[in-house]
Amino acid sequence: MRAALDAAAAAGRAGEVPVGAVVTRGDAMVAVGANAPRALSDPTAHAEIVAIRAAAAALGRDRLEDCDLWVTLEPCAMCAGAIAHARIRRLYYGAEDEKGGAVAHGPRFFTQPTCHHRPEVYAGIGEGEAAALLRGFFAARR
Amino acid sequence: MRAALDAAAAAGRAGEVPVGAVVTRGDAMVAVGANAPRALSDPTAHAEIVAIRAAAAALGRDRLEDCDLWVTLEPCAMCAGAIAHARIRRLYYGAEDEKGGAVAHGPRFFTQPTCHHRPEVYAGIGEGEAAALLRGFFAARR
Numbered sequence: 001m002r003a004a005l006d007a008a009a010a011a012g013r014a015g016e017v018p019v020g021a022v023v024t025r026g027d028a029m030v031a032v033g034a035n036a037p038r039a040l041s042d043p044t045a046h047a048e049i050v051a052i053r054a055a056a057a058a059l060g061r062d063r064l065e066d067c068d069l070w071v072t073l074e075p076c077a078m079c080a081g082a083i084a085h086a087r088i089r090r091l092y093y094g095a096e097d098e099k100g101g102a103v104a105h106g107p108r109f110f111t112q113p114t115c116h117h118r119p120e121v122y123a124g125i126g127e128g129e130a131a132a133l134l135r136g137f138f139a140a141r142r
Numbered sequence: 143m144r145a146a147l148d149a150a151a152a153a154g155r156a157g158e159v160p161v162g163a164v165v166t167r168g169d170a171m172v173a174v175g176a177n178a179p180r181a182l183s184d185p186t187a188h189a190e191i192v193a194i195r196a197a198a199a200a201l202g203r204d205r206l207e208d209c210d211l212w213v214t215l216e217p218c219a220m221c222a223g224a225i226a227h228a229r230i231r232r233l234y235y236g237a238e239d240e241k242g243g244a245v246a247h248g249p250r251f252f253t254q255p256t257c258h259h260r261p262e263v264y265a266g267i268g269e270g271e272a273a274a275l276l277r278g279f280f281a282a283r284r
Contacts, residue, residue: 112249
């Protein structure tokens with residue numbers, strides 16, 4: 001989660017909402033992603049999607065059954081769906097997202113009967129620092 | 143929808159689940175996408191995501207408020223989320239997806255109170271041909 005928090009801070013310095021993600025496989029980091037929809041002109045470029053795409057490209061396959069995802073914020077519906085498509089084994093996330101989250105809030109995607117893959121979910125990892133980054137970012141823009 | 147159906151057929155010939163999508167702006171086609179998670183080693187490479195990313199890149203921005211999306215199959219949660227993030231104005235889709243759909247089925251994403259953007263939705267456009275492509279594809283694999 002340290003690397004995900006560092007990626008989140010880098011996103012914030014670049015003027016993007018500070019969220020970072022890392023895909024790991026065993027003890028190895030396979031890919032790091034920082035939230036970058038504006039920089040990349042890509043509405044899908046959330047940290048999780050960037051990290052999952054990079055990990056899948058690095059491993060040369062579209063399923064990451066042996067990989068885990070670490071992300072500083074509760075995933076939205078788009079990212080929860082991508083996590084299921086990628087067959088991510090374990091999801092670790094930091095701060096809760098009452099507005100846009102889709103794991104513990106809103107559609108609670110992994111609890112839907114139509115959800116075809118449910119990772120193990122661990123919430124609150126690095127939550128304090130992840131939430132502080134987001135609070136600082138939005139306070140500076142007000 | 144004709145171009146989306148052609149993209150779906152091309153995906154099927156390439157061994158991918160036959161789904162196609164097109165982003166339009168006024169009368170112009172901005173981008174076409176075909177489902178390609180296997181070919182691209184990218185679990186996020188659904189037709190909608192491919193088309194939305196290409197359209198955003200072509201227009202040089204991450205919001206497509208003035209664009210519409212045409213897709214041959216009801217979008218999943220990942221794609222519905224991406225449609226909301228991209229601020230797509232109108233969504234036209236073909237076949238229903240009882241298993242993985244997230245617009246009229248499962249999480250019904252656009253009806254969730256936490257959904258921050260709801261496109262106008264038109265279902266059943268080109269449904270017969272879209273569903274026949276999918277039936278043919280899965281029948282051939284059994």
